[in-house]
Amino acid sequence: MNDFFNKDIISIKDYTRDQLENIFEYTDKMMALDPIKRREICKGKTLSYLFYEPSTRTRLSFESAIASIGGNSLGISDISSSSTQKGESLGDTVKIMSIYSDVLVLRHPLDGSSRFASEISSKPVINAGSGTEEHPTQAIQDLFTIKKEKKKIDGLKIGIVGDLKYGRTVYSLLSGLGNYDVEVHLISPESLRIRSDSIYDIKKKISFTESTDIEEHIDDLDVVYVTRIQKERFPDEEEYLKVKGSYIIGLDLLQKMKDDTIILHPLPRLDEIATDVDKTKNAKYFQQAEYGKYTRAAMLGLILNENGF
Ligand code: CP
Numbered sequence: 051m052n053d054f055f056n057k058d059i060i061s062i063k064d065y066t067r068d069q070l071e072n073i074f075e076y077t078d079k080m081m082a083l084d085p086i087k088r089r090e091i092c093k094g095k096t097l098s099y100l101f102y103e104p105s106t107r108t109r110l111s112f113e114s115a116i117a118s119i120g121g122n123s124l125g126i127s128d129i130s131s132s133s134t135q136k137g138e139s140l141g142d143t144v145k146i147m148s149i150y151s152d153v154l155v156l157r158h159p160l161d162g163s164s165r166f167a168s169e170i171s172s173k174p175v176i177n178a179g180s181g182t183e184e185h186p187t188q189a190i191q192d193l194f195t196i197k198k199e200k201k202k203i204d205g206l207k208i209g210i211v212g213d214l215k216y217g218r219t220v221y222s223l224l225s226g227l228g229n230y231d232v233e234v235h236l237i238s239p240e241s242l243r244i245r246s247d248s249i250y251d252i253k254k255k256i257s258f259t260e261s262t263d264i265e266e267h268i269d270d271l272d273v274v275y276v277t278r279i280q281k282e283r284f285p286d287e288e289e290y291l292k293v294k295g296s297y298i299i300g301l302d303l304l305q306k307m308k309d310d311t312i313i314l315h316p317l318p319r320l321d322e323i324a325t326d327v328d329k330t331k332n333a334k335y336f337q338q339a340e341y342g343k344y345t346r347a348a349m350l351g352l353i354l355n356e357n358g359f
Contacts, residue, residue, distance in 0.1 A: 054352035058168040059176045062186040062222045067229035074194050076348040089120035091351045091359045098151035099125030102158045107339050108178045112155050115347035141170050148173040153353055174353050182216045188316050189222035191342040199312050199334050203230040207270055211297050212277035214238040219316040221248055228255035235267045236260045239293040264297050268306050276315045276322050300324040314338050
């Protein structure tokens with residue numbers, strides 16, 4: 051039986067390096083498969099999705115992924131059109147969705163929401179973003195992108211830039227990087243520094259520096275992972291306005307980077323990467339979004355097939 055069969059994906063912390071590498075191998079296999087053979091992998095399986103927060107990439111890449119492996123999807127992307135509006139609880143909604151499907155993908159604004167759902171659901175739950183806490187499938191996609199584009203993860207110098215306080219992808223990515231030998235530089239406005247309580251375990255695994263100055267390490271980084279300032283999570287708009295536009299990666303800054311530095315972003319972006327960077331060979335964020343479809347298809351193939359594919 052494969053390690054992922056019938057299991058939830060709640061936190062990247064639940065995975066060993068070997069398990070992550072196993073997902074990457076299956077993703078490579080998924081990408082190489084003939085599309086007709088690919089459609090046999092989850093033929094007749096149903097994925098349901100329940101999104102209490104907006105999404106473009108995560109929801110649609112899951113929908114695209116399950117379709118590509120022969121399954122189908124149903125779900126709620128606009129919570130205002132569901133019985134939640136009549137007062138139905140998260141627990142009851144999850145219970146119902148798990149009756150109608152083989153695997154449930156949940157995004158919710160509360161930390162712990164996916165863990166809670168997994169205790170109620172009769173089917174595996176995949177965390178598609180829980181509060182400011184975790185976005186594990188994004189981290190798997192990010193690690194896979196680094197590995198594909200840099201041919202390795204060990205030994206890399208990785209800068210993580212932007213909203214490190216509220217950006218959940220950052221916490222999942224750091225936990226994932228904890229399985230590798232990397233040097234991490236965290237760059238953020240003072241008020242958006244990483245939450246030290248949330249990286250207590252990570253601190254034991256990777257060495258990192260913290261800075262407000264993006265130019266400090268920029269000429270030495272192999273990967274620049276840019277994040278959006280998460281306006282929706284600020285308790286006070288005034289505080290958001292103080293840090294809005296703190297870092298903008300433009301062609302001027304790109305010239306200070308190494309020739310082969312790659313720029314990643316979980317997206318959506320606002321103004322933190324200038325659009326004229328998109329056409330450079332360093333911009334890998336749209337490729338990263340494409341890899342997300344294949345990493346998710348691989349994860350679904352493993353969760354829904356006892357012996358993998
Ligand atoms: N990266 C990401 O989670 O994007 P969406 O919010 O569009 O799903």
